Amino acid sequence: MDWNKWIRQIHRWLSIIFTLTVIANFVTMAFGQPPAWVVYSPLLPLFLLLFSGLYMFVLPYATKGRGAQRASG
Secondary structure: OOHHHHHHHHHHHHHHHHHHHHHHHHHHHHOOOOOHHHHHOOHHHHHHHHHHHHHHHHHHHHHHHHHHHHHHO
8 A cells, every 4th residue: 555545544534533523522512511631532633634634635736746847857
């Protein structure tokens, strides 16, 4: 498996983890004030999703620029 496939797979699993932590957050809020660790638990997967998503967003532009350099050089 190459690097890009790993990033995509990690991004998929992080989205599942993020969704589950958000659901757990709403469930615990239904029973009253949740502890702080439950409230802030979605933040770690969210930030990791941000970085992996930005990487995948920039990747086509970075490879397009690299291909243009090779063709002209």
